[in-house]
Amino acid sequence: MTFEKKNIPKKSENLSQWYHRVILEAELADYGPAKGTMIFRPYGYAIWELIQKELDKKIKDKGVDNAYFPMLIPESLINKEKQHIKGFSPELAIVTIGGGQKLTEKLVIRPTSETIIYDSFAKWISSWRDLPIQLNQWCNIVRWEKRTYPFLRTSEFLWQEGHTAHTSHKEATNMVNWAIEVYKDIYQNFLALAGYVGSKSDLEKFAGADKTMAYETLMPSGKALQSATSHDLGQNFSKTFNINYQDKKGKNQYVWQTSWGISTRCIGGMIMAHGDDNGLRLPPKIAPVQVVIVPVKNDKDLLKYANKVYKIISEQDIRVKLDDRDDETMGYKINKWELRGAPIRIEIGPKELKEQNLTIVRRDNGEKINLKFFLISKLNQLLDDIHDNLLKDTKEFLDKNTFDADNFDQFKKIMKTTKGFIRANWCEDIECETKIKELTKATTRCKTNEKIIKGAKCLYCDRNAKAQWLFAQAY
RNA sequence: CGGGGUGUGGCGCAGUUGGCUAGCGCGCCGCGUUUGGGACGCGGAGGCCGGAGGUUCGAGUCCUCUCACCCCGACCA
Numbered sequence: 001m002t003f004e005k006k007n008i009p010k011k012s013e014n015l016s017q018w019y020h021r022v023i024l025e026a027e028l029a030d031y032g033p034a035k036g037t038m039i040f041r042p043y044g045y046a047i048w049e050l051i052q053k054e055l056d057k058k059i060k061d062k063g064v065d066n067a068y069f070p071m072l073i074p075e076s077l078i079n080k081e082k083q084h085i086k087g088f089s090p091e092l093a094i095v096t097i098g099g100g101q102k103l104t105e106k107l108v109i110r111p112t113s114e115t116i117i118y119d120s121f122a123k124w125i126s127s128w129r130d131l132p133i134q135l136n137q138w139c140n141i142v143r144w145e146k147r148t149y150p151f152l153r154t155s156e157f158l159w160q161e162g163h164t165a166h167t168s169h170k171e172a173t174n175m176v177n178w179a180i181e182v183y184k185d186i187y188q189n190f191l192a193l194a195g196y197v198g199s200k201s202d203l204e205k206f207a208g209a210d211k212t213m214a215y216e217t218l219m220p221s222g223k224a225l226q227s228a229t230s231h232d233l234g235q236n237f238s239k240t241f242n243i244n245y246q247d248k249k250g251k252n253q254y255v256w257q258t259s260w261g262i263s264t265r266c267i268g269g270m271i272m273a274h275g276d277d278n279g280l281r282l283p284p285k286i287a288p289v290q291v292v293i294v295p296v297k298n299d300k301d302l303l304k305y306a307n308k309v310y311k312i313i314s315e316q317d318i319r320v321k322l323d324d325r326d327d328e329t330m331g332y333k334i335n336k337w338e339l340r341g342a343p344i345r346i347e348i349g350p351k352e353l354k355e356q357n358l359t360i361v362r363r364d365n366g367e368k369i370n371l372k373f374f375l376i377s378k379l380n381q382l383l384d385d386i387h388d389n390l391l392k393d394t395k396e397f398l399d400k401n402t403f404d405a406d407n408f409d410q411f412k413k414i415m416k417t418t419k420g421f422i423r424a425n426w427c428e429d430i431e432c433e434t435k436i437k438e439l440t441k442a443t444t445r446c447k448t449n450e451k452i453i454k455g456a457k458c459l460y461c462d463r464n465a466k467a468q469w470l471f472a473q474a475y
Numbered sequence: 476c477g478g479g480g481u482g483u484g485g486c487g488c489a490g491u492u493g494g495c496u497a498g499c500g501c502g503c504c505g506c507g508u509u510u511g512g513g514a515c516g517c518g519g520a521g522g523c524c525g526g527a528g529g530u531u532c533g534a535g536u537c538c539u540c541u542c543a544c545c546c547c548g549a550c551c552a
Contacts, residue, residue, distance in 0.1 A: 007486085007487090007501080007513090016545090016546075017545095017546095020545090021486095024486085025486095031544090035543080035544085087551095090550065090551090091550075091551070112552090141552085143551070143552080145550075145551060146476075146549080146550060146551085147546095147548090147549095147550085147551090152552085153551065153552075157552075159552075206552095214552095225552090226551090226552060227552085228552080229552070261552075262552085263552050264552095265552055266552095296510075296511050297510060297511085298510085326510095328510095328513090329509085329510050329512090329513075329514060330510060330511060330512070330513095331510085331511085331512040331513050331514080332510095332512085332513045332514085333512095333513090334511095334512055334513080335512070335513045336513080338512095347511075349511055350511090351511080359511090441548090474551085475551090475552095
């Protein structure tokens with residue numbers, strides 16, 4: 001049985017309007033007063049904190065230490081690496097006045113921290129004994145975007161950026177692969193969002209990287225969302241920033257570097273992928289409230305029972321909330337918590353009290369379950385089921401909306417109708433890539449691991465294909 | 476930055492060929508009755524109609540300029 005919400009548009013009818021309304025109504029975020037900025041309200045920030053907590057642990061377990069570098073980067077530093085500045089210059093915010101005085105050197109508000117961190121690396125590294133250096137920072141970033149969208153693309157956003165320096169390319173590559181696997185793990189096992197891992201084309205890779213690995217997810221609109229990236233920086237920055245060391249033989253060597261990040265964009269992707277006409281459906285692992293207890297009435301015996309239930313659940317490491325507000329009706333509370341996406345709702349009324357059981361309602365599929373009081377310990381299992389179910393949904397959606405195109409006509413037709421991911425062979429020439437984008441809006445998202453048949457042709461031109469790639473329109 | 480659209484209490488909107496005191500729903504405050512899927516009654520608070528200028532006896536409504544936001548592109552995690 002479904003119940004209609006009055007405050008939000010239908011997701012299926014207008015995804016963009018639905019998305020904006022849900023974020024505001026569920027009190028995840030609000031617009032900031034400056035263009036393109038957003039305010040993380042406590043409910044939204046709590047989600048980020050849960051992601052942080054999990055990821056931070058994984059990062060530390062890998063032997064990467066947290067540090068913090070300044071937000072203001074001297075312009076000369078950011079200009080050092082040619083490819084890097086070329087990629088970022090259109091979206092920089094720059095401070096020109098400080099303390100009422102025009103600055104002699106402009107300060108760039110970090111769009112990413114490679115340059116300011118590697119300036120320090122150059123000072124800190126002189127011997128093979130100083131390596132590897134493995135740092136991470138949690139911080140905010142400013143990129144002056146032309147078109148903004150809450151969570152998915154804002155002028156300022158929050159993220160984590162890891163930066164490492166190694167003695168060998170192999171060691172750096174291992175780090176790059178480790179990071180992208182961690183992101184995949186977070187997406188699948190935390191955010192319940194299926195996606196593809198693969199390397200980026202030269203056109204799409206990070207400005208200043210030799211190679212970029214990405215996790216790509218698919219949104220209900222059929223557009224792809226670049227959801228996390230891990231970069232093999234080679235020696236591009238070490239050469240321009242002069243990060244070198246003497247190896248065991250006394251020979252000077254440049255370090256091999258990596259950088260990798262995941263941002264608050266992941267929350268936007270999660271909202272869009274999982275939400276339904278009734279609002280958010282939060283995957284249990286990132287739900288600030290995993291179980292909400294709604295007493296039908298606020299009478300004494302009922303509340304006593306509800307409190308007992310609350311206590312037992314909270315002892316099981318479950319984030320549980322007893323909504324015993326007296327000024328909201330049962331129906332209002334139910335709608336509120338559905339909109340906010342709490343994975344499990346427990347209804348407690350005279351019936352439940354008398355029979356010593358609980359009415360459990362799953363947010364993911366609306367299913368009502370009658371649970372005996374002494375079986376409360378099953379809730380953890382149920383939360384896992386809900387996670388699995390949400391992940392399964394996105395996996396099925398991803399599979400169903402990943403198509404094969406043998407020729408360009410098929411490709412164009414898919415882009416005009418369903419969109420989604422398209423597997424196709426490509427010659428890896430930038431000209432073809434640009435042309436395909438011009439004609440269909442689709443860009444390469446990442447390379448697949450599929451072996452291609454000898455002599456297979458490029459989707460667009462007649463030359464031999466080099467690999468199979470995933471194409472899609474990007475968010 | 477190009478194409479389209481919208482600006483009217485916190486949110487969503489209506490407002491006729493210019494006309495008198497600017498409305499409605501939700502939300503908010505107070506009192507009471509309610510409470511198993513967004514309860515109801517009564518009483519309140521909250522607006523110089525995005526901004527500036529102009530036309531007019533008179534502008535939310537017409538004209539000019541400007542700003543902001545949204546949607547579609549280009550740029551992008």
